[in-house]
Amino acid sequence: MIKTGQKLWFVPNYAQGFGKEREVTVGKVGRKWADIGAHRIDAETLRADGGHGTSPGQCWPNKTAWVAEQQRRELWGWFQQRLSHQPPDGVSTESIRQAMTLLGVDPDKANKS
Secondary structure (H helix, E strand, C coil): CCCCCCEEEEEECHHHCCCCCEEEECCCECCCEEECCCCEEECCCCEEECECCECCEEEECCHHHHHHHHHHHHHHHHHHHHCCCCCCCCCCHHHHHHHHHHCCCCHHHCCCC
16 A cells, blocks of 8 residues: 655656656545556555546665566566476476466366367
8 A cells, every 4th residue: 555755766658758657756645546756546556546437657665576476477477488398308297287386377277279
């Protein structure tokens, strides 16, 4: 739960040209929205509201959390690009099932359309 006076890290939506990433201070906090100066953010998701279904950016608890998320996404993209249509030699069915479970995919639902 965010609080008045809390510092957050704001990352703008670069596609819409909303400036640079920066630290912001939470102003008034309501049930749904919190004020961060130029924008209001969803108090739960920390996503900024731009109106008309757009968002000028996203807040993070701090810069470290944002950097960690960027690294996670970059690594996931790298991993996805290296998956082939065939399993690597020597990888067992059980290993694949374990990997699926670890990644939140239910192996028992595989091939059951």
